[in-house]
Amino acid sequence: xxxxxxxxxxxxxxxxxxxxxxxxxxxxxxxxxxxxxxxxxxxxxxxxxxxxxxxxxxxxxxxxxxxxxxxxxxxxxxxxxxxxxxxxxxxxxxxxxxxxxxxxxxxxxxxxxxxxxxxxxxxxxxxxxxxxxxxxxxxxxxxxxxxxxxxxxxxxxxxxxxxxxxxxxxxxxxxxxxxxxxxxxxxxxxxxxxxxxxxxxxxxxxxxxxxxxxxxxxxxxxxxxxxxxxxxxxxxxxxxxxx
Amino acid sequence: xxxxxxxxxxxxxxxxxxxxxxxxxxxxxxxxxxxxxxxxxxxxxxxxxxxxxxxxxxxxxxxxxxxxxxxxxxxxxxxxxxxxxxxxxxxxxxxxxxxxxxxxxxxxxxxxxxxxxxxxxxxxxxxxxxxxxxxxxxxxxxxxxxxxxxxxxxxxxxxxxxxxxxxxxxxxxxxxxxxxxxxxxxxxxxxxxxxxxxxxxxxxxxxxxxxxxxxxxxxxxxxxxxxxxxxxxxxxxxxxxxx
DNA sequence: CACAAACTGTGAGCACTGCTCTCGTTTCGT
DNA sequence: ACGAAACGAGAGCAGTGCTCACAGTTTGTG
Numbered sequence: 001x002x003x004x005x006x007x008x009x010x011x012x013x014x015x016x017x018x019x020x021x022x023x024x025x026x027x028x029x030x031x032x033x034x035x036x037x038x039x040x041x042x043x044x045x046x047x048x049x050x051x052x053x054x055x056x057x058x059x060x061x062x063x064x065x066x067x068x069x070x071x072x073x074x075x076x077x078x079x080x081x082x083x084x085x086x087x088x089x090x091x092x093x094x095x096x097x098x099x100x101x102x103x104x105x106x107x108x109x110x111x112x113x114x115x116x117x118x119x120x121x122x123x124x125x126x127x128x129x130x131x132x133x134x135x136x137x138x139x140x141x142x143x144x145x146x147x148x149x150x151x152x153x154x155x156x157x158x159x160x161x162x163x164x165x166x167x168x169x170x171x172x173x174x175x176x177x178x179x180x181x182x183x184x185x186x187x188x189x190x191x192x193x194x195x196x197x198x199x200x201x202x203x204x205x206x207x208x209x210x211x212x213x214x215x216x217x218x219x220x221x222x223x224x225x226x227x228x229x230x231x232x233x234x235x236x237x238x239x240x241x242x243x
Numbered sequence: 244x245x246x247x248x249x250x251x252x253x254x255x256x257x258x259x260x261x262x263x264x265x266x267x268x269x270x271x272x273x274x275x276x277x278x279x280x281x282x283x284x285x286x287x288x289x290x291x292x293x294x295x296x297x298x299x300x301x302x303x304x305x306x307x308x309x310x311x312x313x314x315x316x317x318x319x320x321x322x323x324x325x326x327x328x329x330x331x332x333x334x335x336x337x338x339x340x341x342x343x344x345x346x347x348x349x350x351x352x353x354x355x356x357x358x359x360x361x362x363x364x365x366x367x368x369x370x371x372x373x374x375x376x377x378x379x380x381x382x383x384x385x386x387x388x389x390x391x392x393x394x395x396x397x398x399x400x401x402x403x404x405x406x407x408x409x410x411x412x413x414x415x416x417x418x419x420x421x422x423x424x425x426x427x428x429x430x431x432x433x434x435x436x437x438x439x440x441x442x443x444x445x446x447x448x449x450x451x452x453x454x455x456x457x458x459x460x461x462x463x464x465x466x467x468x469x470x471x472x473x474x475x476x477x478x479x480x481x482x483x484x485x486x
Numbered sequence: 487c488a489c490a491a492a493c494t495g496t497g498a499g500c501a502c503t504g505c506t507c508t509c510g511t512t513t514c515g516t
Numbered sequence: 517a518c519g520a521a522a523c524g525a526g527a528g529c530a531g532t533g534c535t536c537a538c539a540g541t542t543t544g545t546g
Contacts, residue, residue, distance in 0.1 A: 017513080017515095018513080018514095019513055019523085022523095049502080059504085059505090060505080060507090060524075060526075060527095063505070068505080069505090127460070129367030129458060130367075141463055173474075175470045176467075176471060176473075176474045178470075180464065180466075182463060182465075183464035183465070197471070200461075200465070200475070201452070203455075204447075204448050204449075204452040205447050206451070207455060208450045209444070211370070212447055217450075220426075221423065222423055223424065224419075227416075227419050228419060231419045232440070235440070235444055239482065260543070262493070262494085266494090290532065290533085291532085291534085292531080292532065300496090301497070302532095303496070303535080307493080312532095312533065
């Protein structure tokens with residue numbers, strides 16, 4: 001039986017039989033080899049046969065673990081989301097003064113930037129162009145929400161402390177409140193719609209910047225990415241009402 | 244001789260011999276077939292052999308026109324940039340009241356959004372993840388600047404009319420002025436550094452939003468993309484000092 | 487006009503890919 | 517202990533990008 005991603009996780013908790021533990025180890029080895037290949041040759045050139053060669057097994061055996069090359073890529077995708085999410089959560093948690101929401105935002109944004117530059121191919125896998133007609137499996141949505149959740153929560157904390165955007169000069173109409181409804185509810189307490197909208201726009205700015213930088217669209221416009229990124233993050237902090 | 248992209252353009256101006264015009268026509272036919280394939284199966288699955296089959300020729304013959312599959316994709320890339328650039332320029336030019344810079348910005352942003360949704364695969368080709376280790380050929384940079392140039396120019400026009408962001412509360416330091424220097428000089432007159440920085444941030448917001456929307460990262464957050472996009476664009480207009 | 491050089495299309499072929507299927511072996515649950 | 521499930525190996529299919537030698541055509545020039 002070819003395991004789903006959800007089963008992979010449940011399995012890693014309690015590998016009972018010898019076969020199950022062997023399976024878990026080999027699954028891990030395949031993912032590690034694939035991750036390495038991903039970093040070396042990129043997603044397009046990732047080859048099941050090369051992974052099999054690397055592990056000294058027949059290519060057909062790999063299909064006992066991942067039903068297709070796309071399934072393997074999806075597993076890497078989930079791991080990448082989780083890795084990024086963990087990096088962002090750690091960066092935010094590392095800010096000792098929890099009331100310094102501006103610092104928490106800078107740490108969050110910096111973590112995204114740093115992670116993306118450290119793992120460009122994994123970033124491309126997650127936030128680049130998906131395989132056309134590709135619908136992200138349900139397994140990917142929860143890990144994908146970890147990073148943005150940090151931003152939303154720190155904004156909620158800011159609002160609780162009397163800072164942060166509360167209104168946008170009447171620029172958010174009822175239809176927009178409905179349109180962004182689902183995302184407002186992920187924090188405790190829920191964000192006001194205006195704050196949610198600003199947060200989404202800032203999120204788009206952050207990933208837009210990282211994508212434009214990593215994908216080479218700023219080569220002739222910006223000479224020093226670090227300086228420019230810091231400025232953009234500061235602007236976003238201002239827009240979010242944190243600074 | 245396999246033609247470069249630059250030669251392709253020069254050639255299409257003055258096809259003298261019968262052979263040259265046949266070559267131009269077949270080059271065009273290959274590009275058209277490839278564009279159609281691109282829309283149907285996406286960039287990853289675009290196949291030289293399939294294009295050849297579509298045109299009823301041997302696959303090896305295609306290589307007389309494009310040295311490799313990547314070269315063919317690069318040609319499609321350049322055409323996509325040009326197409327998007329033209330759409331944006333037309334949308335801006337269609338605003339009869341040239342002093343209504345907010346309307347021009349909405350038209351510009353809307354053109355990007357509309358074009359991307361009409362040609363998702365071509366958008367992915369231009370603003371999605373590039374082939375890893377891929378350095379955009381010099382042929383692509385000029386067409387790629389057409390769209391952002393519209394934003395920069397309309398902001399310059401706004402400033403000339405007494406509107407638009409002039410300073411950002413001292414948030415732009417000298418290093419940043421140097422970092423974004425090259426881009427400030429593309430308008431006439433040149434933009435103040437603060438305006439350039441804001442424009443770049445807004446540009447990142449725009450493409451960040453379109454990418455997140457098209458690549459499926461907002462599926463569980465936003466219910467109505469049109470409404471949300473309009474709000475984000477309005478926010479950007481406010482940030483740019485246009486509204 | 488003649489002719490060599492350049493160009494163009496063909497088909498065979500190489501190395502590679504994702505994936506399937508069958509086969510024998512090993513391990514598991516009962 | 518035994519049947520079922522899982523496993524790994526190898527052959528094989530259909531497809532890919534790309535190269536090459538070959539044949540035919542067009543071109544600009546002597």
